Amino acid sequence: MMLPNDPMILLSVVNTKLRDEYDSLGALCEDLDADREELEKKLAAAGVCYDENVNQFR
Secondary structure, three states, rough: OOOOHHHHHHHHHHHHHHHHHHOHHHHHHHHHHHHHHHHHHHHHHHHOEEEEOOOEEE
């Protein structure tokens, strides 16, 4: 799956997938062949960061 470029849509898609399909950001990135650092950087620019305690970006 190709992840969206728009930060707000990306946030929505990633958090939905984390909630419904993956138990960690690492598992999501591995399965989707996504660069974790790049993903976190894009979402940090939108003002959110990954919280592994709740398995979502906030």
